[in-house]
Amino acid sequence: MIIEYANKKEDTQKVLKPLILSMIMYIAREYRLSHEIVDTDPLSSQLFSYMESHSDTITLSDLAAHFGYHPVYLSRLLPKLFGKNFSSLLLDIRMKKAKILLDHTDLTIEKIAAVLGYSNSSNFYKSFRHYYGKSPRSLS
Known part of the structure; x- marks a missing residue:
């Protein structure tokens, strides 16, 4: 030049x-x-962390709104990131929390169901039995 x-x-x-x-x-x-500030926490970690901390009340629409995505886009993205859809991921999170609560607390199954966001304990029983193959009572 x-x-x-x-x-x-x-x-x-x-x-x-x-x-x-x-x-x-x-x-x-x-x-x-x-x-530039480098984001060391990839989107998948952020999504999963948010789901874990709000697993009692979260919906796909809530998750999408929090991260600024459309729910349909997020419903297609989650299987690509995790190999599971929103409902399956949420069930995994809730069942892992349920097992911890059953093993390490004296809370009743009804209270655990409420803490995890189930509207009634019957739904919790069905989900738990389907996920683990046994009743939550067998662990408490």
């Missing part, structure tokens, strides 16, 4: 302008990359 500027010819401006613009764009890109 310096040589082109020093040895001016009639098309010097046509040559220098794109070169200078390219250089400015490169410098701007490098500056932005060097000062």
Whole structure:
């Protein structure tokens, strides 16, 4: 660029302008990359963490709204990220919490069902039996 500027010819401006613009764009890109905050928590971890901490009340629409996605998009993304749909992921989270609560607390099964977000203990019993193959009473 310096040589082109020093040895001016009639098309010097046509040559220098794109070169200078390219250089400015490169410098701007490098500056932005060097000062950008790197998100070390990938989306899959963020989604799963949010589901775990809100497993008692969360819906697919709540999850989508929190992360700024459309529910249909998220319902297609979750199987790609986790190999399971929203309902299966939520069931996994709830059943793992249920097992911990049954093993390590004196809470009744009805209270555990309520803590996990089940509207009635009958639904909790069915889900637990289907997931673990045995009744929650056998663990308590």
